[in-house]
Amino acid sequence: DIQMTQSPSSVSASVGDRVTITCRASQGISNYLAWFQQKPGKAPKSLIFAASSLQSGVPSKFSGSGSGTDFTLTISSLQPEDFATYYCQQYNSFPFTFGPGTKVDIK
Amino acid sequence: EVQLVESGGGLVQPGGSLRLSCSASGFTFSSYAMHWVRQAPGKGLEYVSAISSNGGSTYYADSVKGRFTISRDNSKNTLYLQMSSLRAEDTAVYNCVKSVSSGWGYFDYWGQGTLVTVSS
Numbered sequence: 076d077i078q079m080t081q082s083p084s085s086v087s088a089s090v091g092d093r094v095t096i097t098c099r100a101s102q103g104i105s106n107y108l109a110w111f112q113q114k115p116g117k118a119p120k121s122l123i124f125a126a127s128s129l130q131s132g133v134p135s136k137f138s139g140s141g142s143g144t145d146f147t148l149t150i151s152s153l154q155p156e157d158f159a160t161y162y163c164q165q166y167n168s169f170p171f172t173f174g175p176g177t178k179v180d181i182k
Numbered sequence: 183e184v185q186l187v188e189s190g191g192g193l194v195q196p197g198g199s200l201r202l203s204c205s206a207s208g209f210t211f212s213s214y215a216m217h218w219v220r221q222a223p224g225k226g227l228e229y230v231s232a233i234s235s236n237g238g239s240t241y242y243a244d245s246v247k248g249r250f251t252i253s254r255d256n257s258k259n260t261l262y263l264q265m266s267s268l269r270a271e272d273t274a275v276y277n278c279v280k281s282v283s284s285g286w287g288y289f290d291y292w293g294q295g296t297l298v299t300v301s302s
Contacts, residue, residue: 109288111227118277118295119219119227124288162227166288169241171217173227 077101077165081174087182092153096177098146098163107167110139110148113176114159122161123148153179184208184291186278191296198268198300204261204278204293212236212256215281217289218263220274230276231263235284246272268300 078101088094098108106126111119121130123139126146136151150157158181163174190202204216218230231252232241240252251264261278275295282290 107288111289113227118292120292121288121290124282124290130290164227164229164289166286169232169286170229170243171232171286172229176226 076170077104077168077172079163079165079172079174081161081163081177083177084175085178085180087180088153089182090153090155092182094150094153094179096148096161096163096179098141098148098174100144100146100165100167103143104165104167106142107165108139108141108146109164109166110137111162111164112157112159113162119162150179155181184280186280186291186293188276188278188293188296191276191298193299193301194268195302196269196300199264199266200268200298202263202265202276202278202296202298204263206259206261206278206280209280211254211259213284215284215286216254216261217279217281218252218261218276219279219292220272220276221295222271222274225274228274232281232286233261234286265298268298270300272298273300274298 080099108126110123113119127139138149160176160178185207187205217232233252249267253262277295278293279289280291
């Protein structure tokens with residue numbers, strides 16, 4: 076199985092800050108990488124697919140990059156609605172494993 | 183509007199069985215692969231199972247292989263997860279998730295989930 080890691084596990088930030096989350100795959104996955112946002116008590120929401128493509132309706136303050144084994148999610152200018160947990164997921168091969176998550180909370 | 187509504191969760195004793203359903207609407211269900219993803223209380227996301235658009239191909243995580251069966255009824259726009267020999271570690275919210283294509287690929291829509299609690 077492909078193992079996914081994320082760093083940091085949590086980050087405290089202020090409204091208006093720029094936040095970058097890193098995701099690493101244990102082997103190359105090309106660009107078969109997705110990002111999800113989850114708020115407490117809610118289902119995850121799909122943000123990004125193919126490492127850098129925004130899902131329909133997702134604001135452009137979210138951006139993704141990377142290929143192979145190393146990926147990043149950047150949130151520019153954090154807003155109150157962005158405080159959540161973010162997960163990466165590889166869909167290169169089964170099982171479509173998720174990273175452990177990065178919690179973004181208010182400083 | 184795409185909607186995925188799970189049902190069938192509840193409290194079940196260890197060793198018991200449960201069948202989850204996911205009712206889909208707002209899209210041509212028979213054209214898309216579907217998945218189940220679970221999340222134990224306070225934990226991260228765990229991939230469980232997948233089924234192709236026509237039901238001909240399935241996948242199971244090792245943790246559920248031989249105990250869970252994924253299926254679909256395209257005439258009823260419904261996805262199922264039959265769970266048997268349940269263990270305490272199967273306690274989780276189970277979400278059904280839609281693929282963007284008939285094959286595997288990435289996810290776009292998630293249901294709200296149904297809670298399964300395995301306890302005596």
